[in-house]
């Protein structure tokens with residue numbers, strides 16, 4: 001499954017469980033965790049056996065062990081993030097080729113091998129999930145909140161990498177490249193995530209150059225965001241010159 005489907009499943013699992021448990025969930029962190037298991041695609045350049053795709057980083061044993069300190073510290077607040085990780089392996093990749101679900105206890109490949117990644121069925125499911133989850137994100141205001149400058153929004157750089165990687169692979173004709181029909185939702189996410197990152201960068205720059213003064217009233221937030229974007233674009237233009 002591509003990032004489009006993983007974002008959607010992660011959002012539905014994370015938001016759904018956080019609503020049930022009546023706890024808050026950080027959306028940028030949710031989006032990053034939704035695609036984080038695929039970091040093996042990057043790590044395999046260091047050790048292709050340990051970080052074989054859909055191996056160690058997709059195992060529910062790995063997820064559980066890594067989450068233990070967070071369960072101890074944050075208790076039920078950590079559960080929605082665990083649900084996001086589980087959605088990646090148990091739903092997203094389980095039905096599109098399988099994973100080493102119990103690595104290192106067992107290296108048996110578990111899952112459904114009938115839906116090929118990039119096939120019409122896979123694309124249709126990912127597109128449908130994208131439509132449902134983004135509509136929900138808009139309704140709850142989570143989508144709009146991504147465009148507000150927040151302290152930890154820079155972590156979205158990882159999520160952006162997961163979207164842009166397969167898009168670039170397509171231009172190079174790689175086997176794991178993005179299907180054409182998933183290009184529009186990928187462009188949507190690439191624009192949304194890069195805008196969020198630029199707004200955050202703009203806010204930081206405006207703080208450095210004194211344009212977003214600390215005494216600014218909350219009512220001026222939209223002005224501040226506009227100012228941040230202007231400063232960011234001015235900065236990008238200056239750097240590119």
Ligand SMILES: [Zn+2]
Pocket residue numbers: 037038054058088093
């Ligand atoms: Zn995966």
